Amino acid sequence: MKSSVRFWVGLTALAVLLVPWSGPGKTVSAEGPVRQEGAVPADASITAPYLNRVGAWPYGLARDVALDEGRNLAFLSSGGAVLVLDVTDPLSPTLLADTIHTLGSVEDLDYDAATQRLYIAAGEGGFENWDLQNPAAPQRLSLTELMYGGVEIPVLSVAVKGNWAYVAADWGGDALG
DSSP: OHHHHHHHHHHHHHHHHHSOOOOTTOOEETTEEOOOTTSSOTTOOOOSOOOOOOOOOSSSOOOOEEEETTTTEEEEEETTEEEEEEOSSTTSOEEEEEEEEOSSOOOEEEEETTTTEEEEEOBTTOEEEEEOSSTTSOEEEEEEOEEETTEEEOEEEEEEETTEEEEEETTBOOEEO
16 A cells, blocks of 8 residues: 555656646747746847746755655655655645755655654664654654664665664664664
């Protein structure tokens, strides 16, 4: 069930980013986009068609998504951040928070609905534990950097079972509890 919901949330997010939207009052024709008056200075030299930005991940590459199906929440990784979305209407998700910022690139997420905690494998930033009882104001509970032979190693994956968080890391790894 989790993978099916992840697929649809991911597909919806991708569709939202890829559907071209020229914005209010702008039209696109077979001859190309029509500029609004004042959109580009009259003396500007245009050598390429006028382009409108349709969207992008604000903090970088998206690698994972986790869900709280009971509260209709989706947690989407974006570079070194996690976006908290209300997906009550999956065709029109609402951003609740973009304040989860890690010290590395978010590689993997695991969410525990019972404790309302989000566990993050943050690459070279280590392993992070966040409280999401209030999804609009997430709170970092812990940050653990992993060391192997005196060198910090990237945390690539996390899985939580009971009171244990199991992490997979480059150059070895540890289980944190």
